[in-house]
Amino acid sequence: APGAGPDAKQTLDPAKPVAITVGTLPAGDYAPLYVAEAEGYFEEEGLDVTIEIIAGGAVGVTQLVSGDLQFSSATWTNVLSAVSQGLELQVVREGSDSNKEGINGLIAADGSGIESVEDLRGKTLSVNTLASATETQIRDCLATAGLDEGDYELVEVPFPEVGAAVTQGRIAAGFVPEPFITIGKSQGLSSILATSVCNETQRNSTIVTWNTSRAYAEENPAVVAAFVRAMDKATKLVIDDPQVLIDILPTFTTLTPDLAAAITSPSFVEDGTPNIDGAERAMKLMLKYGLLEEPLEDLSQYAWQGE
Amino acid sequence: MTEATTKTTWMGVVRRPRRDYRRVREFGIRWGALLALGLVWELAARIAESPFFPPVSAIIERFVEIWFSGSPSSLFLTERVGTDIVPSLVRMLGGWSIAVVFAIVLGVAIGRSRVLGDYVEPIIHFVRAIPPPALIPIFLILLGFGNEMRVALIAFAVIWPVLLNTIDGVRSVESLHLDTGRVFEFDRRKVFFGVVLPSAAPKIFAGLRVSLSVALIVMVISEMVGKPDGIGFVILGAQRNFRMLDMWAGILLLGILGYVLNAILALVESRVTRWHRGAREGLS
Amino acid sequence: MTITTTATDLLTIEGLGHVYEGRQRHEAIGRLDFTVPEGAFISIVGPSGCGKTTMLRCLSGLMKPTRGTVLLQGEPVLGVPRDLALVFQDYSRSLFPWRTVAGNIAFVLPRRGLTAAERKARIDESLDAVGLTGSADKYPWQLSGGMQQRVAIARALAYRPKILLMDEPFASVDAQTRAELEDLMLAVRERFSMTILFVTHDIDESVYLADRVLVLSKSPSTIVATIDVDLPRPRDQVSTRELDQFVQLRSGIARMIRDQSTRRPTATASTDAAA
Amino acid sequence: MTITTTATDLLTIEGLGHVYEGRQRHEAIGRLDFTVPEGAFISIVGPSGCGKTTMLRCLSGLMKPTRGTVLLQGEPVLGVPRDLALVFQDYSRSLFPWRTVAGNIAFVLPRRGLTAAERKARIDESLDAVGLTGSADKYPWQLSGGMQQRVAIARALAYRPKILLMDEPFASVDAQTRAELEDLMLAVRERFSMTILFVTHDIDESVYLADRVLVLSKSPSTIVATIDVDLPRPRDQVSTRELDQFVQLRSGIARMIRDQSTRRPTATASTDAAA
Amino acid sequence: MAVLTQTPKPARARRSRAGGGSAKRTSIIRGMIGLVVLFVVAELISRSGIVDEAFLPPTSLVLVRTGELLVDPGFIGAVLATLQAWAIGLSICIVVAVSLGVVLGSSRGAYSASRAVIEFLRPIPSVALIPLAILVFGNDAEMKIALIVFSTLWPVLFNTIYGMHDVDPIAKLTAQSFGRGRIATLFSVSLPSAAPFIFTGIRIAASVALIVAVSAELLAGASDGLGRWMLDAGATGNRPDLVYAATIIAGLLGLAINGVLVLIERRFLSWQPALRPTGKGSE
Ligand SMILES: Nc1ncnc2c1ncn2[C@@H]1O[C@H](COP(=O)(O)OP(=O)(O)OP(=O)(O)O)[C@@H](O)[C@H]1O
């Protein structure tokens, strides 16, 4: 790659674009990536970006290490899990956080008698993936509401199936993000717990991070810097003009334009500098719920220090 | 053919020792090959040092630690055997047996009746091409997250190889055998159990073998949703947390389970189709 | 016991014809009309490939002929009639390889109405009759060709059918055994009052056994001759075969078959060569 | 052409014995010692199940005998010798159902050294010889038993082997065809100077065809008699069979076989019954 | 005298295979009837109210969506991506599995040497290998193809081995007696005789390959293909109707693939007892 080495200039030549592959998922939280591509921000920075859909944060991390991807989206939880197992990663940017009501939550069927968190005692509820950030989030929220780990049972249900499962009474409530909350409203389902803002920890926690491997970051600081700048610019655009999001959503998801306009938009982070405090909080929850066995030292080493 | 062998047999010495020798050699070759594979892996892993491909020795160590480091009183099994292995096995065998019975009965019916075959074969080929993961939502909706869903999913996926092989086996039953049955007034049951099943047995067993490994595969898929228990969840959870050793231990467990189940099946098979081997090998 | 036309007709075959369809259409049987009196022993001879096996398949109800009808006691044969047994020409394929010799025989015995001892007796008796006493526990593929053929015969005999169709049943056994089996057939026919249709290529045998010999033309087959055999019974391997009448009959039939086999046009008229 | 002891020995069989192992051990062949001179036509007769098929398998190198050696021109037979063909007793199973009659024959022809026209000529010629001219494009399962057997014979003939082993090759064909095939065998033997070993249950046939008849005892088999047949050649279906010598030979052999078949202890001494 | 009773078997009309065309037509019509019945039953279940229509849309609606999808270029592109991986994977599988099966089916030594390894590898589910496959092959076609080959190998391999063991020994002896060596016997007798059975294996493998392709896309979120498309339709749009429509198309693909294979089998393996035009006594 051109401009390699720590002392090299932090900009690339747009005339000789560097090809990179970025892994992500087709959902609202990742819209800035698509915006940056659509608006030509990557091109301006001298990047030729290919977007590749990944199976999930964890697999994306694997692909970073194998060199298949240069950047990919995940969560702090994914990253900390990976580094605890010796995979060298760096978080370059945070994409969205949880500081907004209505972006995700526990939904239950109207008239099923489940109206508050207290009604969940002894019941079964669902998350989409266990051993992930969502599991720690739900457990943390329920603990705040006074439910201990033994008071409920967690099962895995993919988001699209939660509505049917709740309606049929197979589970008392299920965790879903947007657009399923909005869609659920029209199907007689309502949110009984806004998990994004259920306590101070959650209110301040990061949802999406953009990551690369340590090796790549060290060898290509200019590429990372260019990527970060383009993403920041796109994030700012999305925050400033909500219509940009509404317009771009139907292009990379199967959301209809009407639905795209109706849903609660994600809480994008204006300053995406990796937040070490957020990482600390994520680590504490991971330790508490058994996703990590030992605490990790000096989390800042996993954050890209940048320009 | 040497003079020596001539003499030993001539004097009535039984030729047992030679056959035992062959068995021992076969045994040696079989396990030697597996051992060699393991050694190659070990070496390659030690040289490559990839976090994703740990050496076999480490995998085995972890494997023993997770499931077989219990107290002597519990036969060295750990508690996790109860949450990881037992539920998986019960579901798998349940789904498999249901599917097998159903597939054989249906397969014989279709193999024997052109008309029935005409009606249902398109349905079969349509349905069997549907990927089980794509059916998880429907099964979830109709059967919930419990064992029913998982057993049904396993049964659904397992049925096809057995069904197809049964149909094929039944259609290629020696027609003179069927005629013989008709001449001697065999009733349906006798034709089914006495003529069709035995003669289709070798092919049905080929289907059973394939289906057994399909059952293990779908068992894993089915454990990716719903209650977090079973081998599938162990592997999946390990993957999510980058615990490569745990994941490999799980894969090793699947391999061993598959091997053992298959060995049992092979034993049954060699009992049931002894005539077949005799008839096929007796001449050469 | 000689057959007179007044005896009841067990089987009536009218205008029987069969065409094998397929890419290569083949008319196997042209037209056959004949009757089988109850208790008769009828031999059928004819050149190779003339349709004898096809005819037995049609008579037994295993195959539906393309033309004509087969009546059993006046009723059309639709399925395989109860009390009918068939010894297939392709004996090695008609034995079940997954059953022992005894198992193959036991298999065709009715499930009810026989005690275990009776079953065993029947098996032993029939195996003994064909000279295979020691082979009860062997598998068919452990036997020689002739032994397999005898197992197929034993199986049919143990079944004690009323009508027995046999398709070249002695083709693979040695001369001595063959003679013994011929006499066995005559004995069981008397003992169980069977009606027997017997396809053979051995002209001596056809005359020696039968009350009547049907000579078929080559394919598409018709009946060239129906020859009543009036040789005295009981028959004897030596003395019967020495009778002038026997020698005449066999040479007459041999001539008819020779005429059929050589590639000359099929003889038209059905003649009674002897009797 | 008569065989004298000075002729070269093509095959030498010394102390041949075979035991089928398995749960039911069976000693099929006791001990056989004989030689086959080059160009000889040897008939083998013996009771059903005595080990004739087993013997042919051992001679052809398809099966390894448990005892003894088979020498071909002084060399031990290990695999199947080139230029050897075998007509199996189980003809219907030895034909390949996925090939037509012509395809079955073409299969055995050498891949090189024959032009397409020559191949075709060989196929047509051999089918014609067995009287199956019109059936070249049929599949074996579309043929009658006798026709299948003739295909197997045609296949062996088209191969033009130097040594031809035949296991009851005419069991399923009619008398007339049989006579024609017998003469065919004599003719091809002369024309291609083949050495032929011929298993049959028809004693007349064994004498009519052969230079020498081997009579086997019942299983475990030994040679009961080796009978040189000094009948004049060329042989003729009518006149040869009328010769006194022929009648003597056949009744002598028939007696020996009868002695073997009936359940008496095996005759011990090997006697030359005739000649 | 004894009265002979006839089996009270109804006259079973032996279907004339003479007019091959009309017989084929009847069986196609019957097949259509079968499928129609299947859809009617599904429609009844979805309309019965056991499950809310929002989650299990009526079959008729799904069929309409299926029709729409068939002309949607984006969707067709996804299907083609899946089919490409399918075709490549299956071809590799057939070549590898049949040759391996022939070797293992004809050599005792090779068979026993490979048995433990095969029996050990075979039950390892391809889904458990997805992360590793992604690691080694990346997240696109190669990964799918590798998984397809790994999982379709077994049915073809096993059916080949079984088929090889099922060859009539007399047929093999015949070839040997005419001077054919081991190899020639293998190709001219064992292989044709085992062909129908190998073919059954290929038919099983063909649908397993499709299943694995779609599953890999669905579970690994491969970058392109039918499964990816279903994933998106479900996860981001909550469109169960589209998901089920795509599922139906997966089934239809399987049906079409099977149809082609059956035609091939009829053309090349028509000598089998089951396919003979005038099967003796086969009914
Ligand atoms: N399945 C079939 N398809 C087509 N043609 C057939 C079929 N079976 C028999 N044939 C033909 O029908 C004719 C009669 O056959 P069949 O088996 O009845 O003869 P056969 O009299 O029993 O002869 P053989 O004495 O040789 O056994 C033969 O010419 C044969 O080619």
Ligand SMILES: Nc1ncnc2c1ncn2[C@@H]1O[C@H](COP(=O)(O)OP(=O)(O)OP(=O)(O)O)[C@@H](O)[C@H]1O
């Ligand atoms: N595969 C086998 N396993 C065990 N025993 C066998 C096997 N094949 C043949 N035998 C036995 O060996 C003996 C000789 O068989 P073989 O087939 O050689 O007889 P044969 O002389 O050809 O008789 P036939 O005239 O009836 O064909 C028989 O008693 C038979 O039971």
Ligand SMILES: [Mg+2]
């Ligand atoms: Mg016949």
Ligand SMILES: [Mg+2]
């Ligand atoms: Mg024999």
